[in-house]
Amino acid sequence: MTTTMSLAPGSSDGALLASVVYIVDDDEDVRQSLGSLLRSVGHRVEVFSSPLEFVDSKRDNIPSCLILDVRLRGENGLAFQQAIVKIAPHIPILFITGYPDVEMSVKAMKAGAMDFFSKPFREQDMLDAVTQALRRDAERLSFESSTADLRSRYGSLTPKERDVLEFVLAGLLNKQIADEMHVSEITIKLHRGQVMRKMAARSVVELVRQAQVLDVKPRASTRRP
Incomplete structure (x- = not known):
């Protein structure tokens, strides 16, 4: 089940006007609390209980980031990180886990994750990381758009x-x-x-x-x- 909410009017600079934060976690309480936190500062949020739900969803070509639990019921978040390259190769990923270890975090970061959070984490740290991830993805999309226009002109x-x-x-x-x-x-x-x-x-x-x-x-x- 996916929950979507549009950006709240009058949101602060911390939320990009046309962006979305995806959350993949099999714990409903985590999905709800994290979703509420992000919506409270004006972010549009879509939540999923499994990687399959996320893969099957329709995603807009707008700045986005993915908050992904490392340990999912019957699935491995790190393995999904590898698979996601085929469907959303550039999306910034923020990992969360209740069972952290150094090797796990090192693997995630080496594979391109932007950040790695151990539960419980400071809310402001998560909000700051999401803002940074969305801005990075916005810069990527802007560059790709300008490059496509440049190629058209060259053509x-x-x-x-x-x-x-x-x-x-x-x-x-x-x-x-x-x-x-x-x-x-x-x-x-x-x-x-x-x-x-x-x-x-x-x-x-x-x-x-x-x-x-x-x-x-x-x-x-x-x-x-």
Whole structure:
């Protein structure tokens, strides 16, 4: 059974407006108390009694994090951490457990967990960890969105415009690029202007940074100095 609650109006800065915290724990009391704690500061919360329920649920593409119990009835939270890579590879995971040991926490952290809490834990520590996890996931989604937009802009370039871009990245001047491509300098200026416009780059420095994100390599001159 899944419980969902929208973000409360007038929430504090500690809760992201469009985000969700998932809780997977087979202890109903823990689900209710932890869910109530998070909702009290304005977080949207969805709770699950088993990993299978979480896997079968519909998840929005918004900043999120997962609070996961290490010891679940008939299942192992650490093993589920490995399996979750296939369905939600980037979701930040916060582990909770009533039976902590050093080896367990080390395994969880090495596998990518953001934090590891032993019950009982301080409420403020959990709230701080959730806020940090949601912000990290928000930054990831923002980067992915901007990168997708950048790839779309790069995809709009014609083959000749891509050639010009690669020569620009190599530091060649318009005249040198014209010699390389066997066209007039004015033609290169036009292509270069189109590249800057389509890529929405305000300077060559910005264009170079965009190319680094896209892994577009400079093209070296074939002519001797």
